Amino acid sequence: MTYGMLTPDVPLGPFEGATITVWAAPGKHAKLHATRSCSLLRSVRATEREVRLGASVVDRMCPRCAAYGRWARAGTTLSIFLEEVTGLGLLYKLDRCHEAGEDSHDDEDTTRAAALLLLDASIGGEDAEEDDWEELEEARQVREGVFADWLDALASLADVDRVLELFPWLRPWAQAAVRRKTDHLEVLSARAARLVAQNLLVLATAVAALPEPELPADELSFAPLGTPTEAKTYLRSLWRRWRSHVEDYWGHPSEQRYLAHDLRSAMNGRRKGADRLMERAAALLTVWEESARSSGPDADGTRVLLMRVPDAAAPQRGSHERPLERLSRWEQAVLASYTSVERRHPAEHLTLTVRVPGTVAVRLLSLDSVLAYEPAA
Incomplete structure (x- = not known):
């Protein structure tokens, strides 16, 4: 170091x-x-x-x-x-995250990964995983790596801006280095945005807003779970876990269908009715997904938010912890897809602008996030 x-x-x-x-x-x-x-x-x-x-x-x-x-x-x-x-302060940070590292994924890696991931997103994940699971898993690892680089660059640029705000006479001197870091962040943002589908981010927003649905606990298919009251408890747990996973994820909701298999543990080893139970549970997840699709507005306009990285979210000197890693996959994908860095006069501080669909903006403003959002004036 x-x-x-x-x-x-x-x-x-x-x-x-x-x-x-x-x-x-x-x-x-x-x-x-x-x-x-x-x-x-x-x-x-x-x-x-x-x-x-x-x-x-x-x-x-x-x-x-x-x-x-x-x-x-x-x-x-x-x-x-x-x-x-x-x-590990300003001078160290100005010399970091301004170019690709030895282990970084390039545009060629991103293109290959995006082709697999977006195909996977369009067909719901299952067929792609069955045909070539290893390639898809490698593509997901590329996505994780690209987003990790992007988060690191975002945190580094935000922390540089924090120091420059404390000591503004350094801004003109640091301008060239900040521009290199900003350019690199924009490259990483564009690269990360290619690895997620915006329509799935909007869908996840709709899932987050869904009320608890009617739970068909008295159906014969769910009888292996016990009494209707017991079955309702298990189905409510499935609903809450499914919604939590989907609303915080950047992929297709079908990737969370494995959650239905948790119902097997409620059968206490009994096999009778298990196949029918699994089929009905999988169908129920599809119903919830379709409910989210139908509940979202066709066109709700675009809203502009300003985002900043609070001091508490900046990486601490001497620490390997990166607070921005606590962002959900959904929030990471939204920021990479919709955020731009506004370049202003070097005497002014960094501005991160997020232009998102209205429903996504509402959710960002209500999130308990390590980042801070506010409507643009």
Whole structure:
């Protein structure tokens, strides 16, 4: 891992000329260190002194201290600035997520995966899995990888913008690097959008809005589940799990038909009526899917939302946790498919615009998400 090292070209803004304490060996060109204990300071004749922070001083900083040395008292504005910029801060993030990595999937991988995934989505998943399950599974892994890269790039760009908002004099200096990151994010967004079907995202929205349906617990097909009251309990559980899975997913609802097999556990090992039960349960899932399709409006217009990544959702320095990974597959797919990055004057902050169908907008605004959405003015 390469830490972000303070360099002479980084604008210091109001901290230009601030007094800092350094340690150095004798000599006009000796490296400057933040502490006497720096492992790169080996001279026994090193002394402590005060200097004015500026490009010439930064140029003499030892590489280790320039990356994560403590040059100011903790809690001071200068200390906060240096912590946000060096180490795993701004300088490190500006040099990440601006180009494809060695293990990234390219456009050719995406094209092959999209052909399989969208065919799978159009026919409901079952035939494609039976014909060539391994290829389809590889395509799904490509989708996971592309979305992981996209999420990483989005989080990195948002965190860069957060730091630039704290220290606005850095924006013009960082403009070229931010543009590279923005361009890369747009490439990844377009790539990710090719791997999902927008009509299925709208369908998942309709599923999320469905009320609990009538549950045919008294049908003879469900008698192996016990009394009608017991059967209703199992069917309600199936309904809730099916709706939860579909509303948070980016694929075809038929991929969740395996949930019906959980009803077998309620039969306590009995086989009589099992086949009929499974057939009727599968048909019930299809009925619920069709109910969602028929309940959605044919045309509900487009709404424009603004999305931001709150500080709490930004990756923490030194942590491998990526809070944006907590987004559901559905929300990830919606953002990749409908979000654009608005480029403005470098003095203004990043704006992420989401143009979505009205029903999708309503759901985004009501989500308990790590992201924040609001209607555009």
